[in-house]
Amino acid sequence: MKGKKLFVERWKEEKRYQKEVMSGVVDLVTFLYIIGPLLFIIPYIYIELWRMPSLYWSENLPITLLLLLLAAAGGGSFRFYVKEADKLFLLQLNGVIAEMKRHGGLVTFGFIMLKSFLLTVAALPILYNFYGYSIGDAGLIVGWLSFYGWLVAMAKLTVTGKWRLKFVHAFLILLFMGNVQFFMEPGIFLVEGAVVLVVIWLFFKHSILRTGNLDVEIEEERRARQRYLGLIFQASMETETPVGPGGKRPFFYRKSGRMFTSEASSSYLLEGLFKAFLRRKEWVGYFQILGLSMLGVLLLPLWAKFLVLLTGLLFLHSWLRYIFEQLLTSLFFFVVTFRKEDESLVWKKFRNTLFGIAALLLCLEIGVLILGV
Amino acid sequence: MNVPVLQADIHKGGYQESDVVQDIALEVYPGELVGLLGPNGAGKSTTIKSLLGILPKFEGSIEIKDYAYIPERPIYYEGWTLYEHFTFLFSTLEESFPEEKVGALLHEFGLYDMRHHYPERFSKGMQQKGMILLSLLRRPDVYIIDEPFMGLDPKAVKRFLTMVKEEQKRGAGVLMSTHVLDTAEKICDRFILMAEGKIIASGTMEEIRRASGLPEASLFDCFDALT
Numbered sequence: 001m002k003g004k005k006l007f008v009e010r011w012k013e014e015k016r017y018q019k020e021v022m023s024g025v026v027d028l029v030t031f032l033y034i035i036g037p038l039l040f041i042i043p044y045i046y047i048e049l050w051r052m053p054s055l056y057w058s059e060n061l062p063i064t065l066l067l068l069l070l071a072a073a074g075g076g077s078f079r080f081y082v083k084e085a086d087k088l089f090l091l092q093l094n095g096v097i098a099e100m101k102r103h104g105g106l107v108t109f110g111f112i113m114l115k116s117f118l119l120t121v122a123a124l125p126i127l128y129n130f131y132g133y134s135i136g137d138a139g140l141i142v143g144w145l146s147f148y149g150w151l152v153a154m155a156k157l158t159v160t161g162k163w164r165l166k167f168v169h170a171f172l173i174l175l176f177m178g179n180v181q182f183f184m185e186p187g188i189f190l191v192e193g194a195v196v197l198v199v200i201w202l203f204f205k206h207s208i209l210r211t212g213n214l215d216v217e218i219e220e221e222r223r224a225r226q227r228y229l230g231l232i233f234q235a236s237m238e239t240e241t242p243v244g245p246g247g248k249r250p251f252f253y254r255k256s257g258r259m260f261t262s263e264a265s266s267s268y269l270l271e272g273l274f275k276a277f278l279r280r281k282e283w284v285g286y287f288q289i290l291g292l293s294m295l296g297v298l299l300l301p302l303w304a305k306f307l308v309l310l311t312g313l314l315f316l317h318s319w320l321r322y323i324f325e326q327l328l329t330s331l332f333f334f335v336v337t338f339r340k341e342d343e344s345l346v347w348k349k350f351r352n353t354l355f356g357i358a359a360l361l362l363c364l365e366i367g368v369l370i371l372g373v
Numbered sequence: 374m375n376v377p378v379l380q381a382d383i384h385k386g387g388y389q390e391s392d393v394v395q396d397i398a399l400e401v402y403p404g405e406l407v408g409l410l411g412p413n414g415a416g417k418s419t420t421i422k423s424l425l426g427i428l429p430k431f432e433g434s435i436e437i438k439d440y441a442y443i444p445e446r447p448i449y450y451e452g453w454t455l456y457e458h459f460t461f462l463f464s465t466l467e468e469s470f471p472e473e474k475v476g477a478l479l480h481e482f483g484l485y486d487m488r489h490h491y492p493e494r495f496s497k498g499m500q501q502k503g504m505i506l507l508s509l510l511r512r513p514d515v516y517i518i519d520e521p522f523m524g525l526d527p528k529a530v531k532r533f534l535t536m537v538k539e540e541q542k543r544g545a546g547v548l549m550s551t552h553v554l555d556t557a558e559k560i561c562d563r564f565i566l567m568a569e570g571k572i573i574a575s576g577t578m579e580e581i582r583r584a585s586g587l588p589e590a591s592l593f594d595c596f597d598a599l600t
Binding site: 248249250254255256258263264265267268269272275276279280330331332333334335336337338339 | 425427441442443444448449450451452453454456457458460461462464465467469488489490491494504507508511
């Protein structure tokens, strides 16, 4: 199979995959009540933005904010459609991989340009009405935004290290903002464009059309493919989305220090569960429940405050029980077993601590509000 | 010999939809190393899961003293550092934590500098080393070890075998599933050969040779002839 044909096959497969994901999210009800109305509302808002821009933006807001928003929405990732299995089947056919990646690169170029064009068109009423840019300037802005997007995509494949990549990304954002604010000259645009294109051409020649960077490209492809899927899972109420500990070392108790001084086996188990609770970020859910309950208590009338207190605490109790069972469900406890009789004692302490803090805070809040009234 | 540290009589064992192992009778005596051998899919891991009591379908009886299990794929507790796994282990043994001994062993296995890291981020070999240390430090009556050599470097294999020998001398029994037949032939006292969920031969090297009809053969050749 030739590289171009393989690229087309992978591209079609990707579209089928996206369609399946979309159809899992957008059902008839979602379409009728959210997507459909949005399709009508967006053009209307855009026309309104031209007619009455001050309804949507203020002249006191700096252009930097708008450019930051554009940069955040812009950017992109190279999609080469490479897969793990290509190491087995295509690695020796270097020409096929290179051709597939060349097509993927070109499509990415086009896609980033199209995205930059649409974003600039969307921002144009504000740029025109508030910051004095002309319609003709929009062409240059599309170009600057495209350069930014291409360089970001390239950096994702070439810059190693999370912080180094963040630094490069920040530099590219500044470059884009500087260009739009200070260098709206066709001459500068052409020179800078030529430099960017040469850099990207060299990047293609020395990295992309070779196989030395294949692992990074496969990882980036996987990330790009699952980016929106992750968002959907995070937003879904029915899907369990556990958050594992990040990084190589823990943030809390970095040197594996003790939490309690007691040498009892139950103390070690309780300490282990608390550490996992902190490091697996289960506390986020805890503070979400507590925060929502506190907000309810703050905003609702007196009789409803007590209802919120009761239901919030009941919900928190069952949630804590669920989390406790989750924390104890680990195959590791088949390798190192704990004393079964410790479980009920540890549950009581685990519950009393976390439930007690929440109950105390909520009761204090109600007390302060009542006394304040 | 004296009382076995592990005695199993598995009539049936498997998952919801099917039986994977049948009629498995085995014993491990103190100080003995028994090799559990068989081709892929023979039922070795299912037998081990039966012994641990983590199989959904099981008929039979298991008598096992205090044991330590080294799984084929290292299992750690998500959210604990390697060091915290050791402190937790000693809390379950109700012994004071032997900081120096653990430190020395971590040094020996090249894990000391990463003791405060999450073991999930380690390479497969390093994870396996940590798992082996956790099990060996327990000093139980019997070890159940599933494919211990996977991902271990030769130095770690040698150190592991020395530690197993020391544990045998202490009186611990070992049941070890492995595909590394050359090593198994050198270190095991007895063998249990499995195929298609059943025991097809068992005994000492001599008995395995007799069963295979190859009086001078290596374990590798006997295994080939029998399976």
